[in-house]
Amino acid sequence: MTAVDTRTATSGVRVAALAEIPPGEGRAYVVPSGAGEVQVAVFHHRDGRVSAVDAVCPHSGGPLADGQIDSCVVVCPLHLNTWDLRTGESTSGQARVRVHGVSVDDDGGVRVTPA
Amino acid sequence: MKKEQGSTKRLVLVGNGMAGARLLEELLERGAGDLFQITVFGDEPYGNYNRIMLSHVLAGEDGEESIYLNELGWYAENGIELRAGVRVDDVDLPAREVVDADGGRTPYDVLVIATGSSPHFPPMDGLRREDGSLLPGVSGFRSLDETRAMLEEARRYGTGTTPAKAVVIGGGLLGLEAAKGLQNHGLDVTVIHSPAHLMNQQLDADAGAVLRRSIEEAGISVVTGARTTGLTACTEQSGSGRVSGVVLKDGRSFPADMVVVTAGIRPNTDVGLRAGLVVERGVVVDDQMRCVDQPETPAGPGQVYALGECAQHRGETYGLVAPLWEQATVLADVLTGADPDAAYHGSRTSTKLKVAGVDVAAIGQAGPEHPDDEHVVFSDVRRGLYQSVVVRDGRLVGATLLGDTRKTAALQQVFDRGLPLPEQRVELLFDLGATAEGSVEDLADDAQVCNCNGVTKGDICGAVASGCSSVKGVMDATRAGKGCGSCKEVVSTIVEHAVAAGGGALTEDPSVHWYVPGVPLRKDELVAAIREQHLTSVSSVFAALAPGGAEDAKSKMGLTSLLRTLWPTEFVDERDARFINDRVHANIQRDGTFSVVPQMKGGVTTPDQLRRIADVADKYGVGMLKVTGGQRIDMLGVRKEDLPKVWEDLDMPSGYAYGKSMRTVKTCVGTDYCRFGLGDSTALGIALEERFQGIETPAKLKLGVVGCPRNCAEAYVKDVGVVAIGGGKWEVYVGGAAGASVRKADLLATVDSPEAVIQLTGRFIQFYRTWGNWLERTYDFVPRLSIERVRLVLVEDSDGMCAQLDEEVDAACAAYRDPWKEREAPDAPGRFSAPALPLLPLPVVPRRPMGAPGGTPREQLPVEIVMPNEEALVSGAMAGAQQ
Numbered sequence: 001m002t003a004v005d006t007r008t009a010t011s012g013v014r015v016a017a018l019a020e021i022p023p024g025e026g027r028a029y030v031v032p033s034g035a036g037e038v039q040v041a042v043f044h045h046r047d048g049r050v051s052a053v054d055a056v057c058p059h060s061g062g063p064l065a066d067g068q069i070d071s072c073v074v075v076c077p078l079h080l081n082t083w084d085l086r087t088g089e090s091t092s093g094q095a096r097v098r099v100h101g102v103s104v105d106d107d108g109g110v111r112v113t114p115a
Numbered sequence: 116m117k118k119e120q121g122s123t124k125r126l127v128l129v130g131n132g133m134a135g136a137r138l139l140e141e142l143l144e145r146g147a148g149d150l151f152q153i154t155v156f157g158d159e160p161y162g163n164y165n166r167i168m169l170s171h172v173l174a175g176e177d178g179e180e181s182i183y184l185n186e187l188g189w190y191a192e193n194g195i196e197l198r199a200g201v202r203v204d205d206v207d208l209p210a211r212e213v214v215d216a217d218g219g220r221t222p223y224d225v226l227v228i229a230t231g232s233s234p235h236f237p238p239m240d241g242l243r244r245e246d247g248s249l250l251p252g253v254s255g256f257r258s259l260d261e262t263r264a265m266l267e268e269a270r271r272y273g274t275g276t277t278p279a280k281a282v283v284i285g286g287g288l289l290g291l292e293a294a295k296g297l298q299n300h301g302l303d304v305t306v307i308h309s310p311a312h313l314m315n316q317q318l319d320a321d322a323g324a325v326l327r328r329s330i331e332e333a334g335i336s337v338v339t340g341a342r343t344t345g346l347t348a349c350t351e352q353s354g355s356g357r358v359s360g361v362v363l364k365d366g367r368s369f370p371a372d373m374v375v376v377t378a379g380i381r382p383n384t385d386v387g388l389r390a391g392l393v394v395e396r397g398v399v400v401d402d403q404m405r406c407v408d409q410p411e412t413p414a415g416p417g418q419v420y421a422l423g424e425c426a427q428h429r430g431e432t433y434g435l436v437a438p439l440w441e442q443a444t445v446l447a448d449v450l451t452g453a454d455p456d457a458a459y460h461g462s463r464t465s466t467k468l469k470v471a472g473v474d475v476a477a478i479g480q481a482g483p484e485h486p487d488d489e490h491v492v493f494s495d496v497r498r499g500l501y502q503s504v505v506v507r508d509g510r511l512v513g514a515t516l517l518g519d520t521r522k523t524a525a526l527q528q529v530f531d532r533g534l535p536l537p538e539q540r541v542e543l544l545f546d547l548g549a550t551a552e553g554s555v556e557d558l559a560d561d562a563q564v565c566n567c568n569g570v571t572k573g574d575i576c577g578a579v580a581s582g583c584s585s586v587k588g589v590m591d592a593t594r595a596g597k598g599c600g601s602c603k604e605v606v607s608t609i610v611e612h613a614v615a616a617g618g619g620a621l622t623e624d625p626s627v628h629w630y631v632p633g634v635p636l637r638k639d640e641l642v643a644a645i646r647e648q649h650l651t652s653v654s655s656v657f658a659a660l661a662p663g664g665a666e667d668a669k670s671k672m673g674l675t676s677l678l679r680t681l682w683p684t685e686f687v688d689e690r691d692a693r694f695i696n697d698r699v700h701a702n703i704q705r706d707g708t709f710s711v712v713p714q715m716k717g718g719v720t721t722p723d724q725l726r727r728i729a730d731v732a733d734k735y736g737v738g739m740l741k742v743t744g745g746q747r748i749d750m751l752g753v754r755k756e757d758l759p760k761v762w763e764d765l766d767m768p769s770g771y772a773y774g775k776s777m778r779t780v781k782t783c784v785g786t787d788y789c790r791f792g793l794g795d796s797t798a799l800g801i802a803l804e805e806r807f808q809g810i811e812t813p814a815k816l817k818l819g820v821v822g823c824p825r826n827c828a829e830a831y832v833k834d835v836g837v838v839a840i841g842g843g844k845w846e847v848y849v850g851g852a853a854g855a856s857v858r859k860a861d862l863l864a865t866v867d868s869p870e871a872v873i874q875l876t877g878r879f880i881q882f883y884r885t886w887g888n889w890l891e892r893t894y895d896f897v898p899r900l901s902i903e904r905v906r907l908v909l910v911e912d913s914d915g916m917c918a919q920l921d922e923e924v925d926a927a928c929a930a931y932r933d934p935w936k937e938r939e940a941p942d943a944p945g946r947f948s949a950p951a952l953p954l955l956p957l958p959v960v961p962r963r964p965m966g967a968p969g970g971t972p973r974e975q976l977p978v979e980i981v982m983p984n985e986e987a988l989v990s991g992a993m994a995g996a997q998q
Contacts, residue, residue: 022943024691046654046666046691063707066695070633070668077695077703079568080597082668092594 012113130229131157134423141447160200173296206390240345290377295471319482397427438462480513633667652687712772717800718746745779759938792822794839813887850897
């Protein structure tokens, strides 16, 4: 389990330092959300941006954080289904995933606001 | 009920056999009863019967009564006057009258001659007695009377204490039927056939040989290439002057209590000749079955027609029933005016029947006749199977099926309609793999086409309906064909049909030729650009060569593989460009855990290795321990964060069971223990695996080495397979497969040392690395280039590239590093420590119960067990099967 810093700031929950996510890769975190918790896959794009969507692929429970990405989509490692990281819509005919709010704070911390 | 003369025309039919009877039926169907007053002459005193069934009567399978088509009463019921047993001798054309044997004259307005044919009796000494009649005991096999007589004699002779002997002269269709029939009655039967093989009218020599074996196995003796020149008779004193045997041209003689002559038929043309009609082999007719060159009559053009076996149309006479039926249909159309322009264009003859218990179908030509004819033959003599097709200019012009005639209907359709043929002609005879063209139309919409991704025909058609017009577009939209890929051909066919049905035109997505979808270049163009611009990282390739410099997730893995091949040492490794398996050196499973397969070179292991594997499995709660098809041990269900510790405890190198790379070398026991081994396959397999371990290839690469052609380690179906053949020699095969596709590998070369095997294998691997497309297995790569071309380049060095290939593969092998050593210094934070899933309890694969093979101790079961969803999961192209 990856520990999550639960300090709540104005812009969501800090999950990691951006430096902990290699460029072009993703990591999964559990983020408190309302009454429960939500699993979020956070991606660090090569251009420096970050994206966050549900960590579990709706097709068969695949770990999206282990998928390959480009500036637009993530490819699930199990069956190569694809989702648009900006809209959450699947580009291969699957159900959509939720897009979560994510930003990088001044300390280089990645902050997630569950949808 | 006679019709009033004057209101109707008089139609006289000479001949009451199968052609005549069929014509009557066709005429009545078209209302001819009101148009014509019909008179039929038949020289047999019966109604008409099915002559084809006479062999069944002879065999005792059917009674006489069952073979009648129309009995005498039928004629009266239909207002037809039947003159049964009355023979017509002549026709007075000018007077328009037929003259019968009794001298009676019958006027006609329309005359149809359907006198059929008679058995041909070849000239043989002693065949006839002085009065011209046949020697007693000798008969043809054509009429009901002949059949009755044969039956009576067979019953009489067949019940004797020593089997009576029968000789059948002529081993065609009818002769074999007669032989079988007589044998059924207990006679000892010999068939003597003058041509070199049986049924030479329908079969070629090879098929004839197969048939002969089947006939002989049924207990009938066969003599071929032997002409019967004489018959011997019992002396009048001892017998009744009956036949006693036959004498062949070569001097051999065979005793015979009865002789049946089935040496062909001759059209009965006497009536036509006497009438002065044009007669060649038969009575010559035009396309409306009208006799040619007949004198004009006051009533207009001549109204004399001929059909059936006595007629000759466009140079052909026919002895089979199907053409007679076609002729009768045309003539009935013409005579009744139902279709005054009806025309007969000749028949493509085909036969499907059981000859003496053997199924035979013959369509068109028996064998090749032109130098360019293609002749595809399958023959299994022991099982009595022979199948062949003859193809000319891309059209089926002949087919022969013996022993198994299930393909007859399909072939007949292809033959009749001139349908396009499969590129692999042998598919005409056998269903090979994928669904063939044409049958996709028969698929139901809910029929699943892609079993990997659960895509139905309806899904594919739906994608076309919503605008996709290229195969690739449909595949992208539905994921059909994106699993194992074995359904791609069917998917393409369905797309083609659906696009055509919608009135559109199939488009080709140009990206099908690109090495990866995100960079619009073919592999050779891409390689040239990468070298020229010295691009050593995936991100630099996108920046320099992709449209707008945009990266593409689905292109990263292929580019990583290519760059590693091109730059063995200079490659800049960007881990995000690797697939997850290659980031963590293990194969991802459906529940997000991984499988670990340690290297076990050549499938040879040690007690110490096995102990370590057992200890690790216990320590880390391995969900399943499985012996793989690649001769090693798979540890399934390992958590990502445990991978480095598992590798450390194992202290074995990676088996690369996850990569697009050389996977494993299967071997057999070789020479150490095996009593058959011809070469030390185990040692060579280990050497190959050590040499090429971990080398990246366009798709996975599986090797096998066997110590003899018994092929225990399946080398013939490997990407590279090596077979010891004795005398220190080894055969090297390439391009085999036994996965979603099955293909026997092609022999590349035979070499004479293990070192030469290793060199040639390396050369092939580097050649494949250089020219193979991304994810193109060798079983597609080798046929694409052709084995001849591969052999020229790699064995004969036709392109002078062998030295370079050897050098490049040396460098690639030298760059090998065991990836599991990364446990000591992971490339990035959280590489293994950050689990992707599950972070929360999720559906997991149930562990095997305690005590079961591969089972887990109960205390290590996950807290929550939820049944997995029912969806069948099959590894995708990237996830790859585990070995």
